[in-house]
Amino acid sequence: MTHLHRLLVLGFATLALSLHGADAAANWKQYCAKCHGPDGKGDTKMGHKLGILDLSDAAVQAKFTDDDIFNAVKVGRKDESGKVTMKPIEGMTDDEIKAFVPLVRSLKK
Ligand code: HEC
Incomplete structure (x- = not known):
């Protein structure tokens, strides 16, 4: 490995480490914001279509547990009729x- 290579590898390793804390924010933008909006208010085309709840609302936040958040992403969400609203x-x-x-x-605001 040349000196330059070593520097590059080190540089990327440091970058990867420092970015780790930002993963969730980046994933939110990539996977969640198209429905929930960047701020979670659900003020998006998809959000209106699906009748999404305002995640910045304290009353809405009180309705689900941390496990519900996990499960919403892991297994998705269905409405009362069993139709999948969030894959x-x-x-x-x-x-x-x-x-x-x-x-x-x-x-939550
Ligand atoms: C296809 C649109 C769509 C995408 C993409 C999406 N959601 Fe949802 N999400 C919904 C709908 C619809 C609901 C059910 C109605 C509601 O609670 O607003 C929901 C509900 C939730 C809830 C509330 C769960 C509960 O038990 O009430 C959380 C938390 C959530 N989503 C988080 C996320 C996260 C995190 C992501 C990204 C990984 C994501 N959503 C991506 C549409 C979406």
């Missing part, structure tokens, strides 16, 4: 899913 996010590790719990809670 589970495929290929995400349990740790990545757990990281959504504090993120979702932080949407």
